[in-house]
Amino acid sequence: MVAEAQNLKVSVWRGTGETGEFETFDVPSRESQTVLDVVSWIQQQADPTLTYRFACRVGMCGSCAMMVNGIPRWTCRTHVKKVSENNTLRIEPLRNMPVIKDLVADMDPFFDKWVSAEALHHPTSTRNDAITPVDATTPERQAADAGIECINCGICYAACDTVAGNPDYLGPAALQRAWTLLNDAKDGGRIAILDAVSGSGGCHNCHSMGSCTRYCPNELDPMSAIAGLKRETFRHALRRKRDA
Amino acid sequence: MLDLKLYMAQRLTALIMAPLVIGHIAVMIYAIQGGLSAAEILGRTQGSVFWFAFYGLFVLAVSVHAAIGLRVIAHEWGGLKGPALSALTWAVGLGLLIMGARAVWAVTWA
Incomplete structure (x- = not known):
């Protein structure tokens, strides 16, 4: 893994139910990094209380969908390079569903x-x-x-x-x-x-x-x-x- | 909010309206270009079973079609639902029908 000079600015929706706000994290930018990698990095390195959902990591299970810069995407198969805007990401729970906590929508x-x-x-x-x-x-x-x-x-x-x-x-x-x-x-x-x-x-x-x-x-x-x-x-x- | 019956009513009235709209526009262009006066137009429409049926059917189709279309907009954009939504649908449909029927009556029979 080659670390790149620039960090990603990642705004992540935090909150329970209908209330919440964005919290911003600096995440090291990597080669070949998916949006799910970014969320996992935040949970493992910055804030273990971040709640999100994933399972297979290869686009089969349908668990990890989130809104990324306003567009719904399967985060495990979405490369950061293809969706980040000026090295920033805005990650939210899926639209049109109630929120349980943070990035987990109630399906x-x-x-x-x-x-x-x-x-x-x-x-x-x-x-x-x-x-x-x-x-x-x-x-x-x-x-x-x-x-x-x-x-x-x-x-x-x-x-x-x-x-x-x-x-x-x-x-x-x-x-x-x-x-x-x-x-x-x-x-x-x-x-x-x-x-x-x-x-x-x-x-x-x-x-x-x-x-x-x-x-x-x-x-x-x-x-x-x-x-x-x-x-x-x-x-x-x-x-x-x-x-x- | 939009079940099969309303959907079918809207599609079928659209089918009816398509040729009537073309006929209506053609008549408008003809009437204006020929410089027909109101009296001349009335002279052709009064007592005419054809124009009564043409615009009578048009008004009926428009009333149903527009009421359902506005119902969808009122629900999705205005958040209206339940009895209020039904009341609006009926008010729009009947309102258009009454106004349109009065106009058709005035130019063909009255």
């Missing part, structure tokens, strides 16, 4: 909305039945595959301006999972999903501003998944009316 509302969106598996068979074949070439499977690598990091939810203005909105992550399940041959919850995403906080609140797709660290496209849900719910409602 309960986020995951509760996954359940509200029926973004959970609806089994179609028992262990005694044959396994439903999955044909990778169908358009439905390809639509499911396009969104399936979500790591639940909450970055799209923090980036979403519709969530910011409309706290009941289910948000991009939950709706994208609902969309992948809707297209999954092994999921039997079609009607439950369509009803769940058609309520007052449902997919129709999306304004297609696209921050979810812009900031998803796995380069997924929740905005298009939500557009798919809007189309499918619309079609389903028209069909239901015709059949009634």
